[in-house]
Amino acid sequence: MSLALDLALCGLILCVALGAVVGRGVFRSVIFFITYGLLLAIGWARLGAKDVALAEAAIGAGLTGVLLLTAHGRLRRMSVERAPRVGPNPMAATTGIAVALALGWAWFALPAPTAPDLAAALPLTGMGNPVTGVLLHFRAWDTLLESIVLLAALLGVWMLARDVDWHAPLGLRYHARPGGVLASFGRLLPPIGLSFGSYLVWAGADGTGGAFQGGTVLAAVVLVAMMAGVLPPPRVAQGGLRAALVVGPGVFLLSGLLAVALGMGFLTLPPAVAKPATLIIEVALTVSIAVTLAVLVIGPPDDKEPVR
Amino acid sequence: MVTDLATYALTGLGLVFFWAGTIGLIRFPDTFSRLHALTKADNLGLGFIALGLAFQADGWATLAMLALIWMLALLAAGTVAQLVARAALSPPEEDEE
Amino acid sequence: MTLWLHILVLGLLASLAGALWRVWHGPAQSDRMMAAQLVGTGGVAVLSVLAALQDWDLLVVALALAVLAALAAVGFVKAQTPDSAGDPEETPPPTGGDRRSRAVRATAHGD
Numbered sequence: 001m002s003l004a005l006d007l008a009l010c011g012l013i014l015c016v017a018l019g020a021v022v023g024r025g026v027f028r029s030v031i032f033f034i035t036y037g038l039l040l041a042i043g044w045a046r047l048g049a050k051d052v053a054l055a056e057a058a059i060g061a062g063l064t065g066v067l068l069l070t071a072h073g074r075l076r077r078m079s080v081e082r083a084p085r086v087g088p089n090p091m092a093a094t095t096g097i098a099v100a101l102a103l104g105w106a107w108f109a110l111p112a113p114t115a116p117d118l119a120a121a122l123p124l125t126g127m128g129n130p131v132t133g134v135l136l137h138f139r140a141w142d143t144l145l146e147s148i149v150l151l152a153a154l155l156g157v158w159m160l161a162r163d164v165d166w167h168a169p170l171g172l173r174y175h176a177r178p179g180g181v182l183a184s185f186g187r188l189l190p191p192i193g194l195s196f197g198s199y200l201v202w203a204g205a206d207g208t209g210g211a212f213q214g215g216t217v218l219a220a221v222v223l224v225a226m227m228a229g230v231l232p233p234p235r236v237a238q239g240g241l242r243a244a245l246v247v248g249p250g251v252f253l254l255s256g257l258l259a260v261a262l263g264m265g266f267l268t269l270p271p272a273v274a275k276p277a278t279l280i281i282e283v284a285l286t287v288s289i290a291v292t293l294a295v296l297v298i299g300p301p302d303d304k305e306p307v308r
Numbered sequence: 309m310v311t312d313l314a315t316y317a318l319t320g321l322g323l324v325f326f327w328a329g330t331i332g333l334i335r336f337p338d339t340f341s342r343l344h345a346l347t348k349a350d351n352l353g354l355g356f357i358a359l360g361l362a363f364q365a366d367g368w369a370t371l372a373m374l375a376l377i378w379m380l381a382l383l384a385a386g387t388v389a390q391l392v393a394r395a396a397l398s399p400p401e402e403d404e405e
Numbered sequence: 406m407t408l409w410l411h412i413l414v415l416g417l418l419a420s421l422a423g424a425l426w427r428v429w430h431g432p433a434q435s436d437r438m439m440a441a442q443l444v445g446t447g448g449v450a451v452l453s454v455l456a457a458l459q460d461w462d463l464l465v466v467a468l469a470l471a472v473l474a475a476l477a478a479v480g481f482v483k484a485q486t487p488d489s490a491g492d493p494e495e496t497p498p499p500t501g502g503d504r505r506s507r508a509v510r511a512t513a514h515g516d
Contacts, residue, residue, distance in 0.1 A: 001411040008418050012425070019429060031428050031437045034477050038448045039421075041470065045455055045463050053466045061445065061470060065477030073484020174483070176492035182482075183492070185387045185475065192380070193472050200465070208465045220473050227479055229492075312406055319409075319454070323416045326447060330423035333440060339433050346424075346439060350446045357413075357450050361457045364406070373464045374453065377471045381449055384474035388442055392478060394493035395485040396435035 009046060013039045030072055034065040050208040051131040054200070058216035066223065067297050126275030128206030135210070136278050140267040144256070147249045147285055150292045154245065158236065161300035169233040171298035176229045186228020193221030201286045205275070211248075211282045215289030222294040236301055241291065248288025252281050311363040318360030325353030339396050347389035354381050410458045414451055421447045438481050445474050 016039055020032035037060020044053035118130055125133035135143050176182040201214035225231040234241040255277060256267035264270065269277050332345025358374040365371050424447065427440035449467050456463035482493050 001408055005411050005414055005418075008415055012418060012422060015422075016425060019425070023429070027434055028428065028431065028437060031441045032425075034441050035425065035428065035444045038444060038470070041466060042448055042451050042455070045452055045466050046459075048459065050460070050462055050466065053463070054469055057466055057469045058473060061448070062473035062476050066480030069477060069480040069484055070489070073481075073489045076484075077489060172488070172490035174490045175495075177494040180492055180494040181387055181390045182479070182494065185383070185479070188383065189472070189475070196468065196472055200469075203465075208462050213469070217469060217472060220476055224476065224479060227483055315406065316409060319413055322450070323413060323420075326417060326420040326450065327423075329443060330420045333427050333443060334423055339435050339439075342427075342436060343439055346443045350443050354446055354450050354453075358453060361453055364457050366461055370461050370464065373468060377449060377453065377464065377467050380468070380471035381446055381474060384471065384478075385442070385446065388439075388475050388478040391482040391493055392435050392438055392442075395482040396433060398493070398496060 006046065009039070009043055013043060026075070027072055030065075030068045033068065034061060037061040037064060051129070051204075051210055051213065054208060054210075054213040055216070058213055058220065062220050063216060063223075063293060063297060066220075070297070070299075124271045124274065125269075125278065126271065127278060129204055129208070129210070132204050132210050132278070132282070136281060137269060137274070140252075140256070143285075144249065144252050144267065147252060147288060150289065150296075151245060151249060154292050154296050157296060158300050161302065165301045167235060167237060168301045169235050170295055170301050171226075171233050172302065174227050174229050174233070176227075182228050183230065186225050186230040190221040190225045190230075193217055193224070197221070197286075197290070201282060204282065205279060211285040212289060215286040216293060218286065218290035219293035219297075222290065223297055226294070226298060233298055234295065241295070244287050244291040245295075246288065248281075248285035251284035255281060315360045315363045318356050318363075320360075322353045322356030322358075322360060325349050325356060329353060340393065343389060343393055343396070347385050351378075351382055351385045354378060407458065410454055414454050414458070417447055417451050417454065421451075434481075434485075438478055442474070442478060445470065445477075449474070 013036070016032055016036045020029050020036055023029050023032070037056060040060055041053045041057035044050075044056055118134070121138070122128075122130055122133050125137045127133035127136070176186065197214045197217035199214075200209035200217060201211055202209070204210035204214065222231065226233055236242075252267075255269070259268045259270075260266050326349070329346040329349030332349060333342050336342045336345050355378050358378045362371050362374050365374065421444050424440045424443040428437050428444070431437050449470050452463055452467035452470065456467065483489060483491070486493060486495070
């Protein structure tokens, strides 16, 4: 019965993935992509990877959906969607299939890596959650660089702004009917989401959660508040916004440099202070991740939409 | 066990409501009937399933989580149904294809 | 109980597959969006049952999905408004027979 369940889930995931790439309509592909993220989250949960399932649910089914739908609406208004459609692309299909086959071959052909015993090393990190321990200690380099990549992506988006718009608020001027359903929702959901997101960060030390998952939930509710017109969009020049964007990578980097100054390796946290230090880095990273993701989705500063 | 029986009955009922919602979504003739079929039926289904699972819960925290999940799903569904229905009343120029 | 919970998940996945049929066929964008909403609610149900089956910690994932359930649809209705930034409730609803004809148009003009 367990096998039947897994097969059904895999079949659904494959169908949805196909639905996202073979259809011609952009909107339909977007909707299939949203359900794809959702089913992947179920798949990860089925495998027992709670933290990955959480990240996939928050990013795949939450933020990516709103990002793609907003982009689709924008394309439609610029009437780009009526552009002649490209036909099937055999080149892309062949490349995709080749990469998939190569990865599948690698999975079976390569020897399983012999990792050091994580359970034995975990007490050094002071973390109860092995995922958080690995992310912030054993592969701290990757995590640091990922947080900087997010910042770089935001700078890339901001560069799309016209010079004259630079001091305008970020994104569109969102508005909603006062007292309407959307405005009420924008006031009701954020307190719940803020509590839940903060809980995820706190629980990430020893249980399911983490800075990335918590930060994504926080970003999502901040986004809802902005789209409901409850929270005014920030401006690039605001000191608070800039500080929030860099506090995560900054604190992480400084802690690594401090370790060097104290004669240890870069990004090494001594076991004695590992837990409090990790928590401080996690909180700083959460702030940066939440703000960066939210303003990434909102878009570059824009005084008014380009008229076509 | 009585608790197991309650789980069988309530989750089974929940599944029936989910199927009812899906059948409505597939069979009903226009956007607005479909909207009303699914937002009502599937959230009732989720409620029955959460209630049925609550009989298997291992503590108060789990019960509270199940209740919170259902309430948030209701909040989202109510909001979305209203907003999408209003958006569908005056659709933008045209749909694709 | 384990067997029944497996059957329950399979039943819910079948219901999701039905909703995916509607995502594929549309015809209106609202149809696809609402079908995705049903997949979302069904996903929350599947995750809750999996939590009972495997590990109650998985309820956190279901809770995350429930918190973010409305996000995509809010983005959708925003994009449907004339300036992509408004609220469908800002324009008064069409009344009477007009409403009916618009409802029919909403379904008919898709393909």
